[in-house]
Amino acid sequence: MQTELLKDLIESVKTAHRFPPANFFEAYLESPGRQRNITRSDVPHITGSFCLSCITEILESFSDLVIQNLKNIGLQDDVAICDVLMKAEQELFTEARALLKREFPNDDWLLPALSSLDAGQKDVVDRLMRKIKLRKLNMGFNSSATSVRVTESQNVNVVIGSLETTVHQMISKGGTDEEIARLLQDFIQIVEKLESRYKDEQMALLGLTKGIVKEIESSPKERNLYTLGAVFEQIRNIGATIGGAGELTHFLTVKLPELLRLIGLG
Numbered sequence: 001m002q003t004e005l006l007k008d009l010i011e012s013v014k015t016a017h018r019f020p021p022a023n024f025f026e027a028y029l030e031s032p033g034r035q036r037n038i039t040r041s042d043v044p045h046i047t048g049s050f051c052l053s054c055i056t057e058i059l060e061s062f063s064d065l066v067i068q069n070l071k072n073i074g075l076q077d078d079v080a081i082c083d084v085l086m087k088a089e090q091e092l093f094t095e096a097r098a099l100l101k102r103e104f105p106n107d108d109w110l111l112p113a114l115s116s117l118d119a120g121q122k123d124v125v126d127r128l129m130r131k132i133k134l135r136k137l138n139m140g141f142n143s144s145a146t147s148v149r150v151t152e153s154q155n156v157n158v159v160i161g162s163l164e165t166t167v168h169q170m171i172s173k174g175g176t177d178e179e180i181a182r183l184l185q186d187f188i189q190i191v192e193k194l195e196s197r198y199k200d201e202q203m204a205l206l207g208l209t210k211g212i213v214k215e216i217e218s219s220p221k222e223r224n225l226y227t228l229g230a231v232f233e234q235i236r237n238i239g240a241t242i243g244g245a246g247e248l249t250h251f252l253t254v255k256l257p258e259l260l261r262l263i264g265l266g
Contacts (some may be wrong), residue, residue, distance in 0.1 A: 005240050009064050010088055013062045024051050044109040055092045056124055063128055067135045082207030083217055085128045090227055096257050118226050125230035159206045163188050168250030176262055183259040190247045201238050207236050229265055
C-alpha cells in the first residue's frame, strides 16, 4: 500500500512538472530563462543542465509532500524517510540518463550532457538530506518524550538487525564483497554504540548505511557511484558534527578510505 501511494505521488509530481518533455533541449528553448546566442557546442551541456534542473524541482516538490504527509504515508523516522527519498532520487537520475541517451544517440553529445547532469547529483542528495535533518524544526509535540525515545530505540534495533542480516549475506559471498561487508559491519557496530545524545545522528547514519548496502548489493557495474559518493560525504559531515566519538573518527579517518577504494571510489 505504501509503495503504491509513493509511486502515485511521484508520478503526480512528475505530471505537474510536465516531465518528461518530448525533448529536453526544445523544452529549454521554450523556458523563460533560456540562454541567448547558443552555439552548437553548447547544446549537450545546456541540455544536461536543464535536465538536472527538472529533476531537482521534482525531487524538491516530492520531498516536501512526503515530509508534510508522513503519517498518511506511514513513515515514522528519518531512516524510512531517507530510504524513500534516496530511492526516488536514484530512480529519477536513472530515468534522466535514459532520456538523454534517447535524445543524444551519439556519444560526442551524450557524454557531455550526462556529465552536466551527474555533476549536480551530489548537491541534490545534500539538499534532500538537509530537508530530513531540518524537518524536526516543524514537528509538533503530540507525543511524550518517553514514547518518542521508546519508538526510536525500537527503530534503531530493527534497522541494525536488518543491516546485519544483509551484511552477513554479503560476507558469505567472499572476495571483495566480503571485505566491503566486514568494513560496513565495523561501521554499523560503531554507530550502534553512539551515546544517547547522538540519537538523531545515529538514525541519520543508519539510514545512509541502509542506502549504501542497497547499492553494494548490486553488481559493481550497476552501482551508482555518484549516489554512493554523495552518501559517504554526508556520513563524513555527520561524523564531523559528532567530533568526540573516537571510534567513529578513527573509522572515517583510517578505514573509510579503504572502503571507498574497494567500492571503486578511491
